[in-house]
Amino acid sequence: MIYLFLNCDEYLIAQSVSNLKARLGDPEMADLNMSTFNAPQAKGSDILGQASMMPFLALRRLVMAYGYLSHLDKRAAASKKTDSAAHAEASEFFAGLAEVPDSCDLAFFEEGLDKRRHIFKGYTIKAKKGDEQNSDRKVPGVDGLVKAGVIELQELKAPDHKYLAGYVAQRAKQKEIAIEGRAVRLLSDYVGVNLRQLDNELDKLATYARGRTITEADIQLLVSDASEALIWDLTDALSQRNGQHAMRALYELRRGDANPFYLLTMIARQYRIIIKVKEATSSGGGNEYDIAKQVKESSYPVKKAMQLCRKYSFDQLTKIMQRLLDADFAMKTGTNPETEIDVLIAELTQPVR
Numbered sequence: 001m002i003y004l005f006l007n008c009d010e011y012l013i014a015q016s017v018s019n020l021k022a023r024l025g026d027p028e029m030a031d032l033n034m035s036t037f038n039a040p041q042a043k044g045s046d047i048l049g050q051a052s053m054m055p056f057l058a059l060r061r062l063v064m065a066y067g068y069l070s071h072l073d074k075r076a077a078a079s080k081k082t083d084s085a086a087h088a089e090a091s092e093f094f095a096g097l098a099e100v101p102d103s104c105d106l107a108f109f110e111e112g113l114d115k116r117r118h119i120f121k122g123y124t125i126k127a128k129k130g131d132e133q134n135s136d137r138k139v140p141g142v143d144g145l146v147k148a149g150v151i152e153l154q155e156l157k158a159p160d161h162k163y164l165a166g167y168v169a170q171r172a173k174q175k176e177i178a179i180e181g182r183a184v185r186l187l188s189d190y191v192g193v194n195l196r197q198l199d200n201e202l203d204k205l206a207t208y209a210r211g212r213t214i215t216e217a218d219i220q221l222l223v224s225d226a227s228e229a230l231i232w233d234l235t236d237a238l239s240q241r242n243g244q245h246a247m248r249a250l251y252e253l254r255r256g257d258a259n260p261f262y263l264l265t266m267i268a269r270q271y272r273i274i275i276k277v278k279e280a281t282s283s284g285g286g287n288e289y290d291i292a293k294q295v296k297e298s299s300y301p302v303k304k305a306m307q308l309c310r311k312y313s314f315d316q317l318t319k320i321m322q323r324l325l326d327a328d329f330a331m332k333t334g335t336n337p338e339t340e341i342d343v344l345i346a347e348l349t350q351p352v353r
Contacts (some may be wrong), residue, residue: 036066
């Protein structure tokens with residue numbers, strides 16, 4: 001079978017490769033029946049040559065080509081005519097794909113393949129003038145081969161933020177991991193659209209739970225980004241100028257062994273997110289998922305920032321960032337870091353004058 005994995009999520013690609021390798025049979029013989037090609041060194045003739053070989057003491061062969069079609073596409077696009085060497089190579093290569101034996105899985109992994117250009121949509125090679133024995137020849141391109149069933153196209157994209165909880169619930173079910181609905185949503189918010197990390201966190205939580213249902217408390221205790229929620233509690237208290245709540249949040253963070261430099265870094269990060277979200281909402285924005293895409297953050301911090309950004313003016317946020325910069329300088333030049341954090345929190349909870 002010939003596969004084209006186009007613009008796919010890195011983790012989903014890794015899963016697909018793992019499934020293809022499993023089809024090879026005996027793991028000890030798998031390496032003898034796999035070949036990998038990487039652009040720009042890859043040549044079409046070499047790829048077809050490896051794909052045409054019969055499996056050696058195994059059920060199947062696996063040939064993987066990374067970026068070959070995209071590189072060929074760029075070469076062809078550099079020529080204004082279809083009589084270029086790149087077009088000729090593509091023509092021979094596409095014709096050769098039909099001869100790949102059923103015992104071989106040939107997989108192409110592409111990120112930059114342009115669907116508007118010749119390699120994807122096809123083209124015509126015109127007969128040379130005076131050559132009456134030949135006529136114009138149509139080359140189907142990737143799209144034509146997909147429609148003809150020669151290539152199976154797969155676009156394995158990570159789910160949108162708004163559908164991420166559904167993906168996590170389905171993944172947990174596949175792994176036979178019991179997890180509460182609220183815990184699913186919290187895990188999705190904490191990690192965001194990082195499918196590899198989500199999978200790792202599910203495995204870690206399942207090991208900790210030892211067969212019982214995973215709860216919100218488990219997420220807050222174990223997930224690597226869970227401390228961000230406590231930082232947001234602190235930031236929320238700062239926005240309300242509530243010194244008591246701010247010190248309580250600071251105490252919880254310190255109880256979790258958060259050092260002052262980490263605290264300052266995280267506070268600064270969250271105020272930067274608030275600024276980005278405020279700029280996005282000021283220019284139209286949209287819902288939390290739309291803004292998350294725009295500012296390139298996960299939905300959880302964006303949702304929190306949307307609640308807080310209206311409490312600050314841009315001028316206030318600029319002054320806060322300057323104060324954080326001053327605190328960083330002071331902590332690195334002799335001031336006691338713990339004391340500086342205490343003073344910083346006290347100053348940021350003072351009423352606006």
